Amino acid sequence: MPHPASADLSGLLHALVAAGIEFILVGGAAAVVHGAPITTQDVDIVPRSTPENLDKLSQVLGELDTVVRELSNRRLRPAREHLNVRGQLLLSTSLGPLDCLMTLHDGRGYEELLGHTIQIEDASLKLAVLDLETLILVKTAAGRAKDRIAVPILLALFKNRGA
Numbered sequence: 001m002p003h004p005a006s007a008d009l010s011g012l013l014h015a016l017v018a019a020g021i022e023f024i025l026v027g028g029a030a031a032v033v034h035g036a037p038i039t040t041q042d043v044d045i046v047p048r049s050t051p052e053n054l055d056k057l058s059q060v061l062g063e064l065d066t067v068v069r070e071l072s073n074r075r076l077r078p079a080r081e082h083l084n085v086r087g088q089l090l091l092s093t094s095l096g097p098l099d100c101l102m103t104l105h106d107g108r109g110y111e112e113l114l115g116h117t118i119q120i121e122d123a124s125l126k127l128a129v130l131d132l133e134t135l136i137l138v139k140t141a142a143g144r145a146k147d148r149i150a151v152p153i154l155l156a157l158f159k160n161r162g163a
Helices: 009-018 027-033 051-063 110-116 132-142 145-160
Strands: 023-026 043-047 088-093 096-101 117-121 126-130
Touching (some): 009 043, 009 051, 023 027, 023 110, 027 126, 027 132, 027 145
Parallel strands (some): 043 096
Antiparallel strands (some): 023 043, 088 096
């Protein structure tokens, strides 16, 4: 069965949290959680790079029928050792696109970003989300067209919060 083109944000986050995976939500999904009126096609996370955490992540990826997103669509399954790299692993799951950003474009990983997060909690989820100020800086530095569109929205949200 083909994977959906758009992420099931709630489904992916619940699957990751239920497995006890430590991660920071970044990217467009973080903007949505902050209340930005934007859409996103994928979920971007920065997982903690400990062996135990990567083992849990690898297990969940297997359960979600995960393959590497690539143009030739060869449906390559990510192996556990693929998670132990710096950079990005762009994946397609049964719940939609999931991008595991082992490091951001500036080289920062989980440990370096943890001090720039907020905890968001509801009845069923507790998430570490990149704080709005850092999210704005990351999206500004990325410079992609979709980020240039999102930055003014995030800046307005930041200003309206009186931060």
